[in-house]
Amino acid sequence: xxxxxxxxxxxxxxxxxxxxxxxxxxxxxxxxxxxxxxxxxxxxxxxxxxxxxxxxxxxxxxxxxxxxxxxxxxxxx
Amino acid sequence: xxxxxxxxxxxxxxxxxxxxxxxxxxxxxxxxxxxxxxxxxxxxxxxxxxxxxxxxxxxxxxxxxxxxxxxxxxxxx
Numbered sequence: 619x620x621x622x623x624x625x626x627x628x629x630x631x632x633x634x635x636x637x638x639x640x641x642x643x644x645x646x647x648x649x650x651x652x653x654x655x656x657x658x659x660x661x662x663x664x665x666x667x668x669x670x671x672x673x674x675x676x677x678x679x680x681x682x683x684x685x686x687x688x689x690x691x692x693x694x695x
Numbered sequence: 696x697x698x699x700x701x702x703x704x705x706x707x708x709x710x711x712x713x714x715x716x717x718x719x720x721x722x723x724x725x726x727x728x729x730x731x732x733x734x735x736x737x738x739x740x741x742x743x744x745x746x747x748x749x750x751x752x753x754x755x756x757x758x759x760x761x762x763x764x765x766x767x768x769x770x771x772x
Contacts, residue, residue, distance in 0.1 A: 619730060625737045640738070643758055649750065651743035653696060660702045660737035661717070666728035673726065681720055 619664045621695040622674060626683040627658035658688070662695075696741045698772040699751060703760040704735035735765070739772075 628634045636657040644652050661682050665674070674692050683690040705711045713734040721729050738759050742751070751769050760767040 627737065627739065640758060644754065649754055651746035653741035656739045658737040660735040662733045664730035669728035677721065677726055681717060
């Protein structure tokens, strides 16, 4: 079994209220030096070595991410 | 400005219903070769070069993750 990581992030043009809430909280806590914050999802999949990149990409784009508003990166760890 | 990535995952002993839902959907879709799936959060922060690792770790453990049920990894990208 190998590990595959899929990171899903809102597209740059999509507002991210969760990330904005974190950025606002940081400012209120007095943490300086942090600008923009974006929040997405992080998936870790245990996969057989037999699974190919095309299948992984299809799974990520159909089940893990919403291609209309999100980008994703598949990484074999 | 530099980019910092924080990945937050449920601790191994914590149940992950979101990840289990994905694993179940994969099985129903006929995708073979995927075992366990775990879902967490992925944060991307734009930070000044002045911010130190200790501050980043404190921010991650107090604002981005719940240390009781989650582990996190801070990576300077």
